[in-house]
Amino acid sequence: MKIVNLGSGSKGNCTLVAGNNFCIMIDAGLPIKEIEEKLDSLNVSPTQIRGILITHEHSDHIKSVGKLSKKYHIPVYAHISEWPVLETKIADVPFNLRNGFENSFYIENMQISTFKLSHDANLCLGYTINIDGEKFSIATDLGYCPNSVVEKLKGSQVVLIEANHDENILSNNPHYPLILKKRILSNKGHLSNTQSANVILQLVGGTNQIILGHLSEENNTPELAYNTICSILSKNGIEEGKHIFIDIANQHKMSNIYEIKKKN
Ligand SMILES: [Zn+2]
Ligand SMILES: [Zn+2]
Incomplete structure (x- = not known):
């Protein structure tokens, strides 16, 4: 597993986690152009991204989720109780690419589990990504x-x-x-x-x-x-x-x- 943070701070957050031949993205809160340029410098095509996971609805985490999803047909994953709040904020995400989860789930061979973080949002999640014991966790906000x-x-x-x-x-x-x-x-x-x-x-x-x-x-x-x-x-x-x-x-x-x- 490889991990790279594309940018982090109150102006935008975005982290990429790569498995063997695909990636997932955790939050897409940077401007889309910046994300595209950074992916390009990593030799990653946006079409290799199998999912964008959302931590919470604050704009520094979701700014470009809708645009990326629509442009490159990337599925978006958020907790089921978060979708009603996200709906208007990332309205660009095509309906067939909206995935709600309640517990842990898989994207290809990545096991994704979540934990609740105390933050002034509807719901804020941390994530653990696990591929056969290779484990990465993220907890901000x-x-x-x-x-x-x-x-x-x-x-x-x-x-x-x-x-x-x-x-x-x-x-x-x-x-x-x-x-x-x-x-x-x-x-x-x-x-x-x-x-x-x-x-x-x-x-x-x-x-x-x-x-x-x-x-x-x-x-x-x-x-x-x-x-x-x-x-x-x-x-x-x-x-x-x-x-x-x-x-x-x-x-x-x-x-x-x-x-x-x-x-x-
Ligand atoms: Zn926040
Ligand atoms: Zn934040």
Whole structure:
């Protein structure tokens, strides 16, 4: 399995997961032109995408879902209780390409399971993609990370987890109204660097690679996220680059390509 994040942040999110000769996309919140260009640079044709999985209805996750689905006949997958909310927002998706799920399901040989995240959306989901024990999980847009979610992430060789903000920068940001600060800091908002570190600590051992995602451009920097998280790990005897690897997804640039190889 290969994973590449095409862009992550409050202006758009999109992650590609490739199996042997097909891909799936998790969210398509970047402009369609940018997605097309990035796929092209990866030598991936949009027609190789067998499904777009939706985490939730916020525009930074669904902006180009309708256009991509219609243009390249890509099936779209969302939880059945999410479709009534999505209907008007991604009206371009042809009816025969709309798939609703309730529990885990398969796209070709990829087993896809979901878990609920606490966020101010109708429903927000994290995903685990599993091909014969090669496991990737993604969890962004969550106000806090309960044990039940940590359990879902455990054992995934690669995990993309949110590190949205630094609590101090956010609290002191003069450009953010109080109500917005409260929303982001609430249980239905976004995960801070510190919260993210506490999740990562629990993944050490089963997870090799962490990708930090959905960083705020206003209330965080890649350096700050990395340093805050590494310092919390280090206080707990965990060394980045030795016990676990941490990369940071970027709003504008594609991530590295991560490959999960089958254990023999
Ligand atoms: Zn959201
Ligand atoms: Zn978001």
